[in-house]
Amino acid sequence: MGGIFRSFPTAFRIAVRRLNGNRRLMAAVAIGVVLAVALMASTTIYRNALQDLGLQTDLRRVSDAELDVRILNAAHGLSGGLADESFDTIDRRLRIPSEFISDTKHSLTTATFFMTEVGGVPPDEDPRDRARVLWFEAVREHIELVEGQWPDPTPAATPDQPPVIDVAMGTEAAASGGFSIGEVRDIHASWRDDARPIQIRVVGLVRPLDYNDRYWGVRRDHFHVPVEKTDAFAFFAPRSTLIDAMAGYMPELRARLEAYARVDRSAFVADDAGIAAIRFRAAFEAIAKEIERTRVETEIVNVLKDYETKEFFSSIPLLVLTLQIVGIVLFYLVLVSTMVVDRQSGEVALLKSRGAGMGHIMSISTIEGLILVALAMGVGPIVAREAIAFLGYSPAFEGLTGGTRLSVELTGEVYIYAAIGAALSFIALIWPAWRSNRSTVVHHARSTSRPEDKPVFQRYYLDLVVVAVGALLFFQLQESGSLVTEDLFGGLQQDPLLLIAPAVFVVTVAVLFLRLFPLLLSAFGGVARLLGGASTQMVLWHLTRAPVQPGRLALLLIMATSLGMFGGTFGATLDKSFDDRAAYQSGAPLRLADLRSSGASADMLADDLAEAPGIDRVSYVIRQNASFSRGPLDVTDASVLGVDPESFSNVLWYRDDFALDDVRELIDRVTAPEFEVEQIVIPADATYVGMWIWLPDTSGSIGPSLRLQDSQGRYRDVRLIGLPRSRGFGGGELEEGWRFLYGVLKDGSGGPHIGPWTLQNISIRSGGNANFSGSVGYDSIQYTTDTELPEDIINVGFRDSVIIESFEQQGRWTVFTDTTRAGALPDDARLSTAQARDGEYGMSYRWNREVRSGVPRGVRLIGPDAALPVIVSRDFLVEAALDEGQLALVGMAGVYIPMQIVGAFDLFPTWDPEDARSLIIANRDYLSYRINRNPATLGAGTPNEVWIQPTDEEG
Incomplete structure (x- = not known):
């Protein structure tokens, strides 16, 4: 009998005969093996398909303007080949991620010039025409020459003689500014008064072929008609005109240097997303290191980083479920294989009793297993591929695939996973056979009887x-x-x-x-x-x-x-x-972030959203950067979140494990004490505001302004004007004494300006010798409803006015207390009969050299000075070496605000614990008051985020 097992063909025929004899059970076994192989293969097929689809979807969700790389230096030198060196550096470093970049273009935009007719002098104040000269690499491929010719390069110039440069401009801008072919204008350097103007000659009118082309980047000021006072006419010129002619005449000329690299979405492969992010980051860091004050604007690194994070977490459930499913399939194989072996146990026992060894019998079982595994290896990956591809028709993927098949392919990795499934299946098939083949006829008889x-x-x-x-x-x-x-x-x-x-x-x-x-x-x-x-x-x-x-x-x-x-x-x-x-x-079901609202208050934002549908509850939030310093080299950076405790608690999403205390109880702790500030009101029908100022005999400069708050809570600074144009109030031009200065209430940037207004402070900015010491006098702040002003207003004031502050009441004003780390300014502000002009008293304000140059000085109305109650992240306590209950003097928006720590949390929505900045949560209204009662940056203490709870129907 043993001789029949000596050849492989004989064993193969017996294995096939056994498979056919137990075909029903073996069909179940074959299905299980194919299923195990297909499941293992589908793991990598599904993952690869989702990876590529997910990456491309993430890339498509980001606009071209956000995805493309914009390398910018806002004030780059042009003389001495500096621009060429920087462009070479950028190009060299962008070779690191070059396989993901389809094209790179360079551009230069000069600093702003004031533009006049030939021989004209720029006005002292706005409105003034402005001009910038631009060079764009390969721009002629993207514009149409409508009239005239493209400008020729201007020869190199020297500082002794201003050049006359040929330029081209957009047709709409030309029509708006009254330009025609051959028109000549003067452009004056806005940063110099002593330089003769450069002349520009318009020789061509152009328009873009496709202004939506990625070539033009994110800016849209190349052809537009200037509207705002800071807008400028754009003139195109060759590169050598800017570098050799304009910078040759003005070596200090600066320009906005830009390199715009188009990102090729199709070049990204899911497996290389991490490498791509590393390459882009390395290129950006090298550029920022080699070219000072250069920033890179793009979302490509963030998109790739977010994709890697999502892919990492999404792969976990797939792997866990696959392990369990494959485990159950293998158990199923063992179960069915055991049933087959049990049916064959009598035959095996008989063969062993006639001299067949374990090797002989196992060879047949091995061949049976190999036949099934080979079948599964051929069919399983194909089944997995078709099953995964078919998922593209399912509703879950329809939004990503458009109702078509998923794009999948069989790679080497797929067959490796399939081989693992086949090997596990083979072991599951052989194991019962091996155990059964150890038994004899006696064992078989005993197993059937007990x-x-x-x-x-x-x-x-x-x-x-x-x-x-x-x-x-x-x-x-x-x-x-x-x-x-x-x-x-x-x-x-x-x-x-x-x-x-x-x-x-x-x-x-x-x-x-x-x-x-x-x-x-x-x-x-x-x-x-x-x-x-x-x-x-x-x-x-x-x-x-x-x-x-x-x-x-x-x-x-x-x-x-x-x-x-x-x-x-x-x-x-x-x-x-x-x-x-x-x-x-x-942080909330809906959050509007990074609002550019030009200092809009919470009341103004509430009016804008009053008629918006689908809003149930809303809270207006301030988010500003801040820092706490214990010394020159010991600084803790933080973000301050200014919230209204009542409305914020109603929209905030929170979990109990973010802090030891209840979130609403924590937020209630930042409720500031009610406070009232004395109101000095300017009615809504007023047109001008002014005051008498005693000006010293000084060669320095003093720039006064009034800070006002309108009825909707928005702050603005009204600059007081009236003196002849100068770098300041120079003593060489005017004798010391009383001068009436005034400001326009309803004009200026950030309009419309609607009253009534309340006066907040009087500030001055000093320069020159006035930085070291000086003094001014204040008296009779007043307003008028007149529309025309006297010609000699500086000496006579308004014709018909109402005085709103006569400086006759003691204890109403105090010097700024939050503009320095040391506390109140070391200045002297007091009511004095010697400084009076109209009544018994006037205000005398004196300052000295103890405060650094450029710090705003002045006085504000008396108001509360209690510390701002805040809750902070625990890492802030650790880094700042503080404990709950302590005070911290936190700098933000140009002021220093004392804050008392009344609570702490571990996590808070919208705050990334891995970020370098800690988080501080404060009362919004009190924070805004403490910032804006001082001459801080306008808009710093106003809401720039809106947290919204939609209605059930909209949510």
Whole structure:
């Protein structure tokens, strides 16, 4: 008999005959093997398909203007070849990510000039015509010459003689400014009074072929008609005109240097996204290091970084579920293979009794397994590919694929995963055969006549070891709270032990079931003997004597059910995790951030949103950068969030584990004490505001202004004018004494300006000798409703006016208290009879050299000085070496505000703990008052975010 096994063809024929003889069971086995291989192959197919699709979707969601790379230096020198050197540096560094960049263009835009007719002098004040000269690389390929010719390069110039340069301009701008071919204008340097003007001659009129082309970047001031007072006419000229002619005449001329690199979306592959981000970051850091004061504007690095984070977290559930599904499929293979082997056990025992060895019998089983595995390797990857591609038609992917098939391909990695599935399947098929082939005819006869012995893992209590391992992994997972851990350098990584934890939990349930199943059957059998009939007793008796096969089937059902439960709960948990992460980043169901509202107050924003549909509750928030310093080299950076506690609590998304205390109780702590500031009102029908100022005899400069707040809470500075044009109030032009200076109430940037207004402070900015010491006098702040002013207003004042502040009341004004780290300015402001002009008293204001040059000086109305109550992130306490209850003098927007720490939190929505900045939360209204009562940057203390809770229908 042994001779028939000596040749492979014979063994192969026997294996095929056995497969055919058990074709029904073997069909189930074949399906299981194909399923295992397909599942393993689909893991990488699905991941690769989603990676590429996800990356391209993320890239498409970002506009060209945000994705493309804009390298900008706002004030770059042109003389001495500086521009050429910088462009060469940029081009060299952009070669690092060159495979992801399709094209790079350079441009130069000069500083602003004042433009007049030939021989004209620029006005002292706006409105004034402005001009900039531009050079764009390859611009002639993107414009149409409508009239005239393209300007020729202007010869190099010297500082002794201003050049006459030929330029081209947009047709609409030319029509608006009254330009025609051959028109000549003077352009005067806005930064110099002593230089003769450059002359420009318009020789061509042009218009863009496609102004939406990515070539033009994000700016839209190349052809437009100037509207605002700071807008400028744009004139195109050759590169040598700017560098050789204009910079040759004015070596100090600066220009906005730009390089615009177009990002090629199609060049990105999901597997190389991390490498691409590293290359872009390396190029940007090198450029910023080699070219001072250069910034890079692009979202490409953030897009790639966010994609990597999302891909990392999305791969975890796929891997966990795949491990469990494949595990169940392998168990199914073992179960079915065991049934096949049991049917063949008599034949195997007979062959062994006639001299067949284990090797002979195993060779047949091995060939059977190889045939099934080979079939699965050929069919499984194709099944996986078609199944994954078909997902593109499903509603879940329709928004990404447009209702078409997913783009998938079979790569080497796919077949590696398929081979792993095939190898596991082969082991699952061979293992029962190997165990069965060890038995003899005696063993076979005994197994059919009496119950099987307990498995080895039960006899030696190895199942309890599995239970202990499962408990340990459960404890570890509970402690970490995530399947993700940090590596040695703080990066995220997948913990393999935690990843297999769900599969271990399923195995734990399985071994416990196998241990308890016979006991349960015995218990049910005892109950059946007392209460059941004969048939019930016979069934339970049979199950009790041979519990293995029923136990395996029940175990398969339990494992499949547990997988379904795990998939459902894990999916829900994952969805909630993604929802929480999105909510944490937004802070509210809807958040409008980075508003450019020109100092709009909360009342103005509320009026704008009053008629907006779908809004249930809303809160207006201030977000500003700040810093706390304990010394020159010990600075803690922070972001300050100014909120209205009542409305903010109603829209904020929060979790209880972000802080030890309840969030609403924490936010209520920043409620500031009610305060009132004395009101000096200018009515809505007023046209001008003015005051008498005693000006000293000084060669320095003094620039006075009044800070006003309108009825909607918006702040503005009204500059007081009236003196002849000068760098300041020069003593060489006017004798010391009283002068009437005035400001226009309803004109100026940021309009419309609608009263009534309330006066906040009087400030002056000093320069020259006046920086060191000086004095002025104030008297009779007043307004008028007249529309025309006297010609000699500087000496006579308004014709008909109402005085709103006569400086007769003591204790009404104080010097600025928040403009220096040391506290109140060391200046002297007092009411004095010697400084009076109209009444008994006037205000005398004196300053000295103890404060650095350029610091705003002045007086403000008396108001509350209590520290601002704040809650802070705990890392701020650590970095600043502070504790709750302590005071911190925090600098922001040009002022220093004392803040008292009344609470702390670990996490807060919209704040990234990995960011270099800590977070401080303060009362919005009191914060705005403390900032804007001083001459801080306008708009700094006004809301720039809107947090919205939509209605149920809209949300």
